[in-house]
Amino acid sequence: MRISKGFVLMASAVLLSACHHQPPAASVTQPASTPATVPSAPPPPAPAPRPAAAAPHTPTAEEIFARESLSELNAQHPLGDAFFDYDQSTLRDDARTALQHDAEWLRRWPSVRVAVQGQCDERGSAEYNLALGDKRAHAVETYLSSLGVPTNRIQLVSLGKESPVCSGNSEECWSQNRRGHFVITAK
Secondary structure, three states: OOOHHHHHHHHHHHHHHHHHHOOOOOOOOOOOOOOOOOOOOOOOOOOOOOOOOOOOOOHHHHHHHHHHHHHHHHOOOOOOOOOOOOOOOOHHHHHHHHHHHHHHHHHHHOEEEEEEEEEOOOOHHHHHHHHHHHHHHHHHHHHHHHHOOOOEEEEEEEEEEEOOOOOOOHHHHHHHHHHEEEEEOOO
């Protein structure tokens, strides 16, 4: 049997190409059969966002004022005293300044009623100091009225020398007792 040269060449080429190392081609294997997929239900809706926690309520000045008792208000001393010189019922400059602030506060809180206590130091007779205390309380009322505070909100009381703030025998102590002092009586 005779083999042709062409056949040998071709067989040699096939053998040579078979010796060349090429990675085998990747075979794609199909799954035998995949069951038909049922469309899945859509995911449940996200829960509604929770409302943000409300910031704590900061009470207004009006709310705070409404809650405070007369004792609490008087303990805060929102109204300053008007001080007087010895044996005088004329308002000093520092007393006018204090009363201007007092008038602003009283205008802000128009339902407030006050008692103005005219007070004196311990020198002099009780009768003299009661009369002087009355003049001091009137001086405070008159000035507050000139600043727009209605006089029907102000009660006048003379304590004379009967209720000193400071007890002692010095000018420093006596000067603290010569005053028009405020007590809030209604709000």
